[in-house]
Amino acid sequence: MENDQITLRFARVEDAKELLEIYKPYVEKTAITFEYEVPSESDFKTRIQKTLCKYPYIVALNEGKIIGYAYASSFKNRQAYDWSVETSIYLSEDARGKGLGTILYNALELILKKQGIININACITAPKPKSNYVTDASIKFHEKRGYKLVAHFHNSGFKFDEWYDMVWMEKFINDHTVPPKSVKWFSEFDFSKLLKNNFTS
Structure with missing residues (x-):
């Protein structure tokens, strides 16, 4: 896989089956996600629709096949949290360690910045030591992108007969002005040209 063969676009509801193929191993074989059961295709379609109402959901393709995706979701539902989001990223097994995560996060952060x-x-x-279900790869990836560790919760998730800690990492992509500029919800604007102009070779 070469970076110049990768194209990005926004997710569609009909992508659910391909996205689930990527997500399924994370549920069944890792503690990266705390879900126990693989969601149904119908449930995943609903998740995509819900996300795209407010936030970007970006897929990466290589030779027409989706090989990874990244999206944002609400940090909290209260209005005062409108300027904060949670990010997520998942890559197919054969696409890891080749720079795809950086490409997806660059695009995600660009759109989020434009949204305000x-x-x-x-x-x-x-x-955790000797665990077969999670590594420090995600923490190191976010550190390289300028995220800072801001919280550490102990034994907060139980999966595969093990207790796991979780951490929160944070990054600022716009200034904290007073008052802040209004957020542009994703469904209210056409960001496709921005994605195409910056991330299509």
Whole structure:
């Protein structure tokens, strides 16, 4: 996989089946997600629709096949949190360690910045000694992108007969002005040209 062969676009509801193929191993074989059961295709379609109402949901393709995706979701539902989001990213197994995560996050952060989002947050399962289900790769990835560790919660998730810590990491992509500029919800604007102009070779 070469970076110049990767194209990005926004997710569609009909992508649910391909996205689930990527997500399924994370549920079944890792503690990266705390879900126990793989969601149904119908449930995943609903998740995509809900996300695209307010936030970007970006997929990466190589030779027409989706190989990774990243999206943002609400940090909290109260209106005062409108300027904060949580980010998520998942890559197919054969696409990891080749720079795809950087490409997806660059695009995600660009769109979020244009929307007026200020705080981006990542909730990450912390590595633990001798665990076969989680590593420190996600924490290191976010550190390289300028995220700072801001919280550490102990034994907060139980999966595969193990207790796991979780951490929150945070990054600012806009200034905290008073008052802040209004957030542009994703469904209210056409960001496709911005994505195409910056991330299509």
